[in-house]
Amino acid sequence: MPRFEEPGPSDSGQQGNPFKRMDLDEEHVRGATPPEASGREPHRLRNTLLTLLIPVTALGATVAVMAWKGNPKEKLRAQSSALPSVGAATATPTKAPPSVSPETATVDRPWAGSPAEAWPAGPDGLALPQATAVGVFDQDRVAKDLELAKAFLVATNLDPKVVAGGYPQAALDLTNQQNGDDLAADLAHPSKENDPATWVSRFDPEWAVPVTDQVKVQGLITFEGDGEQGLLVHVDVTFVYALKPGPQVGKAAPSTGPTTPGGGSRPSGGSSSSGAKSVALIQAEPGTVEVEREIVRRKLDIRFADPARFQVKKDKVSLTRWSTERANTLCGFHDGYLRPSFRADRSSGTAAPSGGPATDPYDWSRPLDESGECGTASRS
Numbered sequence: 001m002p003r004f005e006e007p008g009p010s011d012s013g014q015q016g017n018p019f020k021r022m023d024l025d026e027e028h029v030r031g032a033t034p035p036e037a038s039g040r041e042p043h044r045l046r047n048t049l050l051t052l053l054i055p056v057t058a059l060g061a062t063v064a065v066m067a068w069k070g071n072p073k074e075k076l077r078a079q080s081s082a083l084p085s086v087g088a089a090t091a092t093p094t095k096a097p098p099s100v101s102p103e104t105a106t107v108d109r110p111w112a113g114s115p116a117e118a119w120p121a122g123p124d125g126l127a128l129p130q131a132t133a134v135g136v137f138d139q140d141r142v143a144k145d146l147e148l149a150k151a152f153l154v155a156t157n158l159d160p161k162v163v164a165g166g167y168p169q170a171a172l173d174l175t176n177q178q179n180g181d182d183l184a185a186d187l188a189h190p191s192k193e194n195d196p197a198t199w200v201s202r203f204d205p206e207w208a209v210p211v212t213d214q215v216k217v218q219g220l221i222t223f224e225g226d227g228e229q230g231l232l233v234h235v236d237v238t239f240v241y242a243l244k245p246g247p248q249v250g251k252a253a254p255s256t257g258p259t260t261p262g263g264g265s266r267p268s269g270g271s272s273s274s275g276a277k278s279v280a281l282i283q284a285e286p287g288t289v290e291v292e293r294e295i296v297r298r299k300l301d302i303r304f305a306d307p308a309r310f311q312v313k314k315d316k317v318s319l320t321r322w323s324t325e326r327a328n329t330l331c332g333f334h335d336g337y338l339r340p341s342f343r344a345d346r347s348s349g350t351a352a353p354s355g356g357p358a359t360d361p362y363d364w365s366r367p368l369d370e371s372g373e374c375g376t377a378s379r380s
Contacts, residue, residue, distance in 0.1 A: 085118050088127035089220050092236070096363030099379075105291040107211050110242030114293060114380070115362045116216035119240070122158055125217025126150050126237065134225040136306050142231060144315070145304040146223065148174060149233045152302065152317050156200040157239050160213040165205045165337070176316045183319070190336035197338055198324045201239060201296055204337040208243040211291055216240040219297075219364060230305040238297040238364050243340050244289045250344030293380050294340040295327040295361040299368055323368055327361030331374040 103113035111117035119125060128150060131143035155162065155171035162168045167187070172180045186194040196202070203210065219237025226232040301321040307314045330339035358378040359369055369375065 086120070086218075088120055088125050089218055090127060092220055093365040095365055096360050105242060105293060107244075107289055107291060110211050110214075110291050110293070111216060111240070114216075114240065116218075116240040116293070116295075119216040119218045121214040121216055123150070123154050123217075125219070126153055126221060128221055129223060134223070134231050135227075136309075137231055137304070142223065145231055146221070146233065148304075148315060148317055149221065149235065149302045152319070153235065153237065153300075157237075157296070157298070158215050158217070160210070163201055163203060163213075163215065163241065164210055165202055168200050168202070171200065174317050176312050176318050179318050187336060190334060192334040195334040196336040197326075197334075199298070199300075199319065199322050200336075201241065202337050203241070203243060203340070204335070205246055206248040207246045207337065208249075208294075208340050208342075209246050211242050211244050211289070214242075226303065228309075230303060230310075233302040233304070235298065235300040235302065236364060236368075238295060238362070241294045241296070241338070241340075242291055243294065244291055245342045245344065249342045290343055292328060292340050292342055294329055294338055295377070295380065296338065297325040297327075297361065297364060297368060299323045325361070325368050327359075327377040328380040 097115035097118075100113055100115060100117070103109075105112050105114070109117075128143075128146045131139050131146055133139050134142050137145070152171055152174050155174060156168055157163075159166070159168070159170065162171075172184055175183065183196070183199070186196045187200075190196055201215075217237060217239055219235070221233065221235050221237070223231060223233045299322065300319060303318045303320050305312045305318070312318065326338065328341050330341055330345070333339045358376045360366075360378045362379065
């Protein structure tokens with residue numbers, strides 16, 4: 001990963017890279033272990049923090065007792081106690097979202113029984129603060145940089161083709177070259193130390209297939225001046241995905257590398273979102289397909305420096321620090337994809353429960369879990 005240093009004149013007399021002194025390789029954290037292990041083995045991630053949460057109970061029992069007659073869609077609506085819709089957040093909440101009546105997610109209503117049912121979907125959930133002048137950046141420049149930060153979040157977490165397993169070329173195109181080269185290297189060779197799933201949401205179509213192109217979103221974007229280093233944008237956003245099992249669920253355990261053509265490598269021809277084979281959204285009868293949710297909370301710092309003083313390009317982002325917490329996920333896989341937990345794997349023992357403390361993945365009023373261990377999600 002890139003090494004960043006404080007701004008200073010280069011040998012040519014020009015200002016250097018404002019980020020070069022920060023050695024992101026030294027920022028290690030612990031993370032999850034394979035399910036068959038203890039769940040406490042150290043997991044070292046470059047410049048990232050990753051905490052994994054798996055369900056507190058297997059949902060198979062819930063599914064077994066909820067047999068609907070007639071139209072399952074209407075039955076679910078009759079029993080729903082969904083929360084009133086909420087807009088994009090403008091401040092950090094002071095408490096967790098209220099509880100909702102437990103319901104089984106379906107293709108028709110993938111957010112049933114979840115606080116995310118009330119959340120906005122897609123980019124509408126990413127509200128930008130009012131721009132003001134910061135340092136050498138005027139109000140218009142700050143507004144532009146905030147839009148660039150939002151575009152990066154959309155490209156890495158909301159683009160339907162990327163979420164379905166595609167290559168995040170649009171996101172890489174938004175980054176400064178050194179930053180983008182390092183992220184591309186992680187995509188090409190994902191590993192325990194350098195797992196792209198810590199900054200981009202992609203699902204291997206052999207393992208999980210989105211049942212909708214909607215992603216529920218809630219979180220906050222703020223900014224501040226960063227002295228001579230320019231503008232620093234802070235992101236704390238939770239994304240909720242609804243998925244059905246792919247063809248490999250319940251079979252052999254997923255590989256530790258990409259399982260789709262092209263995998264994490266750069267696609268030929270430079271086509272964005274083409275690194276994995278195309279998978280259509282499911283066309284099954286409502287109520288007949290298992291639907292699970294994966295909840296991903298991401299905290300990022302994105303920096304914008306003055307191109308007139310530093311070796312950065314205008315209209316490009318520099319991702320300097322990021323942390324991730326994922327819920328209803330398998331522990332111990334580092335192949336660049338998110339790995340939601342499905343009934344077949346819970347029943348087969350592939351996704352054995354963790355002994356970690358229970359955490360509400362929808363509660364972003366709490367600090368992000370920095371234990372780096374595989375814990376337990378109180379709801380999904």
